[in-house]
Amino acid sequence: MSNKLEWSFSALTTLRKCNRMYYFQYLAPTHHFKNPLRRKAFELKKSKNLLMWRGSVVDKIMENEIMPKIKDRQPLDFNSIADNAVALAKRQFQFSEQQLYKIKENSESKIGADYCILDIHDANVPYTEEALLQVYSSIRDIIMGIPSIVMPDGKMLLLEFLSKASFIVPNLRYWSFEFENIRISPQLDLFMFVDNKAIVLDWKVSESALSDYSRQLIIGGITVFDTYRKKALQNTGRRLGFDDIRLIEVNLFKKETKEHAFNRKAVDECIDYIYLNSEDVERLTEGKSFEDLNIEEFPITDKESTCVFCKFRPLCKNILLSNNKYDEKAYNDALPAKQLA
Numbered sequence: 568m569s570n571k572l573e574w575s576f577s578a579l580t581t582l583r584k585c586n587r588m589y590y591f592q593y594l595a596p597t598h599h600f601k602n603p604l605r606r607k608a609f610e611l612k613k614s615k616n617l618l619m620w621r622g623s624v625v626d627k628i629m630e631n632e633i634m635p636k637i638k639d640r641q642p643l644d645f646n647s648i649a650d651n652a653v654a655l656a657k658r659q660f661q662f663s664e665q666q667l668y669k670i671k672e673n674s675e676s677k678i679g680a681d682y683c684i685l686d687i688h689d690a691n692v693p694y695t696e697e698a699l700l701q702v703y704s705s706i707r708d709i710i711m712g713i714p715s716i717v718m719p720d721g722k723m724l725l726l727e728f729l730s731k732a733s734f735i736v737p738n739l740r741y742w743s744f745e746f747e748n749i750r751i752s753p754q755l756d757l758f759m760f761v762d763n764k765a766i767v768l769d770w771k772v773s774e775s776a777l778s779d780y781s782r783q784l785i786i787g788g789i790t791v792f793d794t795y796r797k798k799a800l801q802n803t804g805r806r807l808g809f810d811d812i813r814l815i816e817v818n819l820f821k822k823e824t825k826e827h828a829f830n831r832k833a834v835d836e837c838i839d840y841i842y843l844n845s846e847d848v849e850r851l852t853e854g855k856s857f858e859d860l861n862i863e864e865f866p867i868t869d870k871e872s873t874c875v876f877c878k879f880r881p882l883c884k885n886i887l888l889s890n891n892k893y894d895e896k897a898y899n900d901a902l903p904a905k906q907l908a
Contacts, residue, residue: 585868586851591879594857600671604882604893605857610668611878613675614684617694621702622772624659625709625819626756627680628652629770633713634737634757637729649710653703659683660699690881691903709772709819716817719826725817732759732766744793751841753786764813765791771818781827784814785837788829809834862891 581589595608615623632651636643663685667673675682686692716725739755757768767787769780791812798804814827827833851865867883868874877883885898
């Protein structure tokens with residue numbers, strides 16, 4: 568770990584929920600098999616419940632099939648795309664069910680889109696055949712509903728708006744911005760230019776009416792703003808102002824779109840939020856490597872709801888009961904019996 572703090576927006580929100588969750592989510596995980604604790608943290612981090620899985624399948628189809636076709640001006644057969652999405656989900660289910668992710672050679676980079684870890688297989692979370700079939704059905708419905716989604720102004724279909732893009736990059740991960748001693752590296756679901764405006768677009772597949780993704784999008788906007796500021800200084804691109812950047816949230820499940828404000832006030836509030844949370848991380852880690860960190864210095868939450876729904880709960884419980892050491896046998900023995908669909 569370098570002296571520079573580097574994280575995503577989700578790291579900030581995780582830290583606010585629980586220090587111990589932050590430890591498991593962002594410090595412990597590694598895809599290597601040398602350290603059993605770190606490998607188990609990696610598997611739990613990658614694991615998804617059925618609703619999360621549904622969203623990730625749709626994200627993959629947007630990134631790997633729909634957006635490339637739009638970029639190349641190819642026709643879109645949504646019935647065929649929906650078939651492909653369900654087929655992908657079934658391959659992922661099979662990969663997870665056979666626990667092929669536990670084979671050292673089966674890395675995510677090697678397996679590609681079929682790589683998947685589901686909590687129903689990794690932690691034996693109960694599920695029903697009906698729930699599984701509902702996921703497949705919902706994936707199809709979401710894909711088939713995309714042509715009917717309208718932009719926030721109600722005057723243009725989403726697909727028509729996307730087709731106007733002069734530049735498209737799905738799943739942009741390599742841009743970042745920094746201030747003080749902090750570097751933020753967000754993932755942009757989609758970055759493009761439409762009508763000479765830079766568009767940061769975020770796909771959601773959420774049923775919740777309470778979720779607020781504005782800050783996440785603002786961080787994406789700041790990243791674009793800063794990247795183009797640097798390009799202007801290097802004479803490799805034009806400088807973008809606040810009015811040149813649009814932040815658009817698309818809920819594919821609800822078939823709704825929303826535009827978030829991007830201005831000086833929104834940016835300042837977001838920067839303040841990041842800075843305040845960075846102080847907490849700095850106190851926790853002090854620039855130490857993982858081997859030098861003490862898990863006892865990462866307290867668990869006192870909020871029962873946070874603990875109940877945390878995907879690291881089994882691992883956290885195992886460590887608490889094993890004098891802050893990971894006991895792999897005890898962990899596996901404590902898992903519930905496998906639930907058959």
